[in-house]
Amino acid sequence: MSRIGMAVVGVGPAAQPHARSLVDLSDRIEVRHVVGRSPERLRAFADWFPFPVTTDLDAALSDPGVAAVIVLTPPGAHLDVALRCFAAGKHVLVEKPLELSAARGERLVAGARAAGRRLGVVLQHRFRPGARRLRALLAEEALGRVASAGVTVPWWRPQSYYDEPGRGTMARDGGGVLLTQAIHAIDLFRSLVGVSEVRAAEAATTLHRMETEDYAAALLRLGNGAPGFVMATTTAYPGEPERIEIVGTRGTARLAGGALEVSFHDGRTERVEAEGRTGAGAAIMDFPHDAHRDLIADFADAVAGGRDPLVSGEEALETQRLLERILARAGQP
The missing domain is CATH 3.30.360.10 (Dihydrodipicolinate Reductase; domain 2)
Structure with a gap:
């Protein structure tokens, strides 16, 4: 089985279980770029994980060997980064939540649909x-x-x-x-x-x-x-x-x-x-990465097989809409 090329955007705390998972899945996934804004964080990340790092997102997105991108930025950046990925023909897996609001999440889901790309969301407890x-x-x-x-x-x-x-x-x-x-x-x-x-x-x-x-x-x-x-x-x-x-x-x-x-x-x-x-x-990162690994494997299978991942953008959007309904019923803005 040929490996799927991927890039990772974001090297904050959420990157740790993803990186460990990608090491485990190295026979199936080739991490070609890990993109971050902070050179210091990138250097620290590179000390722990054997992946090439860069501050140049455009270089990662222009790489024809990259089929999909894992977006681990804060939620408010998901839409902009994902739309750039879709424009470059890449599939996208984003950390939860889908975006800051359901309205922005709807734009993200619509962007994936318009580009004909797969969109997955990291809600790993299902695995x-x-x-x-x-x-x-x-x-x-x-x-x-x-x-x-x-x-x-x-x-x-x-x-x-x-x-x-x-x-x-x-x-x-x-x-x-x-x-x-x-x-x-x-x-x-x-x-x-x-x-x-x-x-x-x-x-x-x-x-x-x-x-x-x-x-x-x-x-x-x-x-x-x-x-x-x-x-x-x-x-x-x-x-x-x-x-x-x-x-x-x-x-x-x-x-x-x-x-x-x-x-x-x-x-x-x-x-x-x-x-x-x-x-x-x-200790917010005190959990094993097994479920992350299985979710990423499912996403890779979805990309290779031309199907939606188990936790699709539409699925995550339904959950975010529910959370907003709870807050609205509670009288929150």
């Missing part, structure tokens, strides 16, 4: 083994009809996290706990059980000095009409794994981080062990 098994159980109706479901994200971020320039601001991040931290769990939850309505919601800045919300909760109507809920915060010291619970007429499934426990009414049980930590506390 955890426990999540995959839970999806299969739901597809098989092994839990019966979903009677209720909820998702809880009791994470912790110290004030020093939000004291970093731009953290938790609309201009840089587009939002607070929902769009920056809880988006992974909520995206997985939405993809599993669907959300048809936000019935009530509340959002607030409760503990941190920051522009956006560090707490949000909502009562939901699921895709099949059953009741559901979401609660997310970055104030729950020291931080615990995010949790999805789905109550069915034949059993109950609990997904805590990557660990799945299923209890069936007939007495059977099933468990899938977690692959590692989740970044729920102050």
